[in-house]
Amino acid sequence: MRLDRSAGAVFILPAVLVILIFSIFPLLASLYVSLTRLSFSEGGIHLTFVGLGNYAKLVIGIDRTHFIGVTVPLTPLTAAVLFVVYGGFAFLLVRYLRGPGRTVLGFVGRLVTAVSAGALVWLVVDTVMTSGRPGTLVVTLIYVGVDVSVQYLLALGLALLVVQRLPGRRFFRVVFLLPMMITPVGVAYLFRMLTDTSKGPLYPLWAHFGLTDVSWVTNPWGARLAVMIGDVWQWTPFIFIVLLASIESLPVELNEAAVVDGANRWQMFWAVTFPQILPATSTVVLIRLIEAFKIVDLPNVLTNGGPGTATESLTLHAYTIWRALDIGGSAAVAYMLLIVVTFVGISYVNLFRRRVTAMA
Amino acid sequence: MAATRARRHRSYAINRPSPAGTIVSYALLVAWAVVVLFPLYWLAVTSLKTPLDVNGGPFYFPFRDFKPTLESWRYIFVDLGEDTFRPYLNTVVVGLTSTTITLLLGSMAAYGLVRMQYRVRFAAIASFVAGLVAAVAVIAAGGPWQLALLGGFALFLLLLQTVARRFKRALGNDDIAFWMISQRMLPPVAVVIPIYIFFQQLSLLDTWAALIISYVAAHLPIVVWLMRDYFQSVPLELEESAAIDGASRYRIFRSIVLPLAVPGLVATFLFVLVFAWNEYLIALFLTSANAQTLPLTVAAQNATRGPQWWYMSVLILIMIGPVIAMAIALERFIARGLLVGAVKG
Numbered sequence: 001m002r003l004d005r006s007a008g009a010v011f012i013l014p015a016v017l018v019i020l021i022f023s024i025f026p027l028l029a030s031l032y033v034s035l036t037r038l039s040f041s042e043g044g045i046h047l048t049f050v051g052l053g054n055y056a057k058l059v060i061g062i063d064r065t066h067f068i069g070v071t072v073p074l075t076p077l078t079a080a081v082l083f084v085v086y087g088g089f090a091f092l093l094v095r096y097l098r099g100p101g102r103t104v105l106g107f108v109g110r111l112v113t114a115v116s117a118g119a120l121v122w123l124v125v126d127t128v129m130t131s132g133r134p135g136t137l138v139v140t141l142i143y144v145g146v147d148v149s150v151q152y153l154l155a156l157g158l159a160l161l162v163v164q165r166l167p168g169r170r171f172f173r174v175v176f177l178l179p180m181m182i183t184p185v186g187v188a189y190l191f192r193m194l195t196d197t198s199k200g201p202l203y204p205l206w207a208h209f210g211l212t213d214v215s216w217v218t219n220p221w222g223a224r225l226a227v228m229i230g231d232v233w234q235w236t237p238f239i240f241i242v243l244l245a246s247i248e249s250l251p252v253e254l255n256e257a258a259v260v261d262g263a264n265r266w267q268m269f270w271a272v273t274f275p276q277i278l279p280a281t282s283t284v285v286l287i288r289l290i291e292a293f294k295i296v297d298l299p300n301v302l303t304n305g306g307p308g309t310a311t312e313s314l315t316l317h318a319y320t321i322w323r324a325l326d327i328g329g330s331a332a333v334a335y336m337l338l339i340v341v342t343f344v345g346i347s348y349v350n351l352f353r354r355r356v357t358a359m360a
Numbered sequence: 361m362a363a364t365r366a367r368r369h370r371s372y373a374i375n376r377p378s379p380a381g382t383i384v385s386y387a388l389l390v391a392w393a394v395v396v397l398f399p400l401y402w403l404a405v406t407s408l409k410t411p412l413d414v415n416g417g418p419f420y421f422p423f424r425d426f427k428p429t430l431e432s433w434r435y436i437f438v439d440l441g442e443d444t445f446r447p448y449l450n451t452v453v454v455g456l457t458s459t460t461i462t463l464l465l466g467s468m469a470a471y472g473l474v475r476m477q478y479r480v481r482f483a484a485i486a487s488f489v490a491g492l493v494a495a496v497a498v499i500a501a502g503g504p505w506q507l508a509l510l511g512g513f514a515l516f517l518l519l520l521q522t523v524a525r526r527f528k529r530a531l532g533n534d535d536i537a538f539w540m541i542s543q544r545m546l547p548p549v550a551v552v553i554p555i556y557i558f559f560q561q562l563s564l565l566d567t568w569a570a571l572i573i574s575y576v577a578a579h580l581p582i583v584v585w586l587m588r589d590y591f592q593s594v595p596l597e598l599e600e601s602a603a604i605d606g607a608s609r610y611r612i613f614r615s616i617v618l619p620l621a622v623p624g625l626v627a628t629f630l631f632v633l634v635f636a637w638n639e640y641l642i643a644l645f646l647t648s649a650n651a652q653t654l655p656l657t658v659a660a661q662n663a664t665r666g667p668q669w670w671y672m673s674v675l676i677l678i679m680i681g682p683v684i685a686m687a688i689a690l691e692r693f694i695a696r697g698l699l700v701g702a703v704k705g
Contacts, residue, residue: 007609011472015465015540015580022577023543026554028496030546033553158392161385165376172389173694174687178396180631181683183638183655186676189662190399193406193669201402203418233395238631242586245627245694249593265377280589286541287582294547297640315547322549334550341545349538 034331047328054332066309066317067333069127069135078125085121089114113347120340136309136317136333137340142224143313144292147231152285154232155239160269163247173244180237188301191230195302220310223303227311230298235291239284246280247273282353286345293341314340407432407673414669432670436678444657444675451653452682454568455637458575462632463625465576466583467591469540471613473533473584474591475599480536483527484520491516505561537588540581552645559646570646571653575636582635583628590624591617626693634683654679 034054036047058067074082096102096110124141127134134142158176162169182190197206250273258268296315299305305312305320312320314337322330377385405421406414408428419425436444472478495512499505555574556565564570594617602612618625640655647653654675661672 008472008476008478011468011476011609011613012478012536015469015584016536018465018577019540019543019580022555022573024492025558026551027546028492029554029557030550154392157388161389164381164385166382166385166389170691172393174684174691175393175396177630177687178400178680178684181634181638181680181687182676183640183658183679185640185655185659186638186672186679189658189667189669189672190403190676192667194399194402199415199417201398201418201420233399241627241630241694245623246589248694249590249623265381279592283585283589287544287585290541290544293545296547296549315549318547319549327553331550334547338546338550342542345538345542345545349534354534 030331030334033328034335036328038325038327050328054328055336057329058332058336063329065133065135067135067137067336068123069138070133071123071126072130072132074126075130078129081125081129082122085125086118089118109350113343113351116343117347134310136312136314137336139224139310139312140293140295140314140337141340143228143231143295144289146228147235147292147295148285148288150228150232151236151239151288152281154236155243158236158240159243159247160273162244176240177237179234180241182234184234184297185301187230187234188297191226191233191298192302195226218307220307223307223311227295227298227302230302231292231295235288239288242280242284243277246277250276278356282356286348286353289344289348290341293337293344403673403676406669407677409670411668411670432674436671436674444678446650447652447654447657448678450568450571450647450651451637451679454571454575454651454653455633457568458572458579458636459629459633461572462576462579462583462636463629466580466628467587467618467621467625468613469580470584470587471591471617473537474588476533478533478536479530481527481530483523483529485531487516487519487523490519537584540584544578544581548641552641555642556645565646566648566650568651571643571651574642574646575639578639578642579632579635583632586628587621587624590621590628594620623694626690630687630690633686637679637683 033047035049035051037050037053039046039048057063093107093110093114097107120141124134124138126132127138128142162173162176179187194200194202197203254272254276255268258272263271294315295313296319299311299313299316300319303311305316309317314333318330318333318337321333405419405428408422408430409419409426410429410431413419413426422428491512491514493512494515495508498508498511559565559570564573598616598620599612602616607615638655639653640659643653643656644659647656658672658675658679661668661675
């Protein structure tokens with residue numbers, strides 16, 4: 001193939017420059033702000049350099065219960081769960097060491113991933129499955145884990161249903177996209193209307209169970225569930241349309257060959273369709289992972305982060321202390337989020353996506 | 361053309377479910393459609409209620425449960441009038457312009473990342489960081505930012521041309537792509553103040569340009585990532601035969617790759633448009649009276665007297681109208697068969 005050398009630069013440089021110019025300044029500025037404390041003095045505002053003070057406050061200081069949560073000593077249940085999870089990690093590491101493609105760098109990377117993931121798992125288990133209380137970090141992890149997996153499964157199922165040659169499928173395709181088109185703030189208010197136990201449309205249901213006086217907002221898991229249902233409702237269409245476009249652009253020849261070989265629909269899906277949409281899957285899941293970590297409107301409008309801080313996500317955490325003019329602390333929370341997302345993103349790309357794209 | 365039709369017919373036969381499968385499929389489809397449509401129905405009936413009806417408990421059907429009124433619609437279109445139409449125009453202009461630019465720049469970059477090999481040397485990145493540190497140091501010391509950026513850039517070029525040439529280790533296409541998507545990891549709340557200062561320095565606050573530039577930068581990574589997968593599925597044979605016929609890279613991209621990636625382009629266009637259309641936080645900071653967009657108008661209905669559900673419902677409904685029209689118009693491009701038959705022959 002003919003190679004015009006300048007073409008490469010022409011194709012990629014505009015995008016790179018726009019992203020570079022636009023990302024570097026905010027990144028550096030908020031890093032600097034996260035190391036300072038804002039104070040009002042005579043003649044305006046003043047930023048005092050406090051080093052890692054804002055971070056220390058979150059991890060070991062007075063904001064620990066808010067950010068990390070209330071941790072308690074191990075109980076038999078948590079110990080058992082952690083034993084199983086860590087055993088799984090150890091098994092995977094040993095398998096990697098025995099496998100053919102092992103490298104020192106690869107092992108170190110996996111070890112770091114396993115240790116960090118282990119710490120996060122401990123945090124989730126220890127604050128959720130005990131008398132402890134999850135902080136904003138754990139709540140965000142729960143949102144991301146539950147939302148993205150439920151959205152993916154739903155979206156895949158729906159996409160497979162509407163690629164079938166059924167009359168009226170175009171109607172369903174457009175209808176299924178609708179939730180994504182509403183502005184996130186609007187969705188949050190819409191769900192506040194729907195979940196109202198005395199004036200909302202589900203009133204008969206609440207009345208039937210005698211729940212009209214008990215506001216679900218006072219129950220931490222009820223409130224979290226409401227937030228997650230809203231998020232699933234809104235963002236399933238995003239994964240749906242990507243998977244749909246991906247399935248629709250697959251060549252039919254492979255499916256025909258499978259039919260000739262006598263494959264049933266189930267086998268056809270697992271052996272033909274699914275492997276081919278894996279690259280698109282891995283992309284859309286990565287994008288959704290990153291976006292899901294930044295969930296803010298639903299908990300903010302629906303529950304205001306309550307009861308207490310039970311539904312508060314990291315971004316909402318950053319937002320509330322930002323409104324309280326603790327700009328430095330807010331930037332520190334944002335950077336913590338950045339660190340967690342970067343860790344999750346890099347692990348995901350290295351352990352999952354690279355393998356998937358190499359296969360395709 | 362006849363061959364294409366025959367192939368479509370074959371795919372039709374493969375994807376047609378059995379009678380039992382049809383019933384189950386319809387049951388599931390209708391179930392999810394109800395889940396999706398019921399909240400929207402509730403918006404529609406709420407927009408026809410008086411505040412009294414909304415607060416009086418759940419009323420489901422107009423005429424039977426309550427007397428519908430167009431009072432809220434009148435308020436939004438007549439009383440607010442200009443305050444509805446101006447944000448509307450802003451949303452349309454900013455949404456369409458930023459989406460078009462993003463899609464153009466993003467698909468070019470995505471194509472580059474799929475079909476060409478890039479190597480960004482570590483030494484080049486180090487030179488860039490050195491130039492950046494120098495510029496930041498000058499600004500921190502109180503120097504003018506224009507001069508500092510110029511000096512930093514000069515240092516970067518100098519290092520690039522001298523020291524950086526000696527080292528060979530480099531980053532590849534995947535690393536560039538990951539760097540791009542990593543730009544979406546910082547939550548908006550941490551980004552808005554720097555962006556505000558950025559546009560203040562350029563005196564672009566409260567203009568279309570500020571929003572368009574922000575949205576292009578914010579949504580480029582998503583376009584690059586999604587379009588990469590769609591371009592990957594364009595058969596290499598087609599591009600190769602075009603290249604043998606003497607077509608340039610640009611020609612191949614415009615006349616072969618883009619038309620074949622239409623399903624992906626359409627899907628990507630739709631949700632980049634949706635993102636730009638609905639973005640709230642950046643718009644809140646960068647705009648005031650002139651360039652304000654509709655999400656701000658929606659949020660503004662949460663007044664001191666509590667959320668004005670009836671006005672909010674009207675606004676949300678008129679906001680999604682055009683996007684739904686767009687989705688209906690574009691949906692048929694997301695259909696199988698565009699690629700079929702292109703490779704053979």
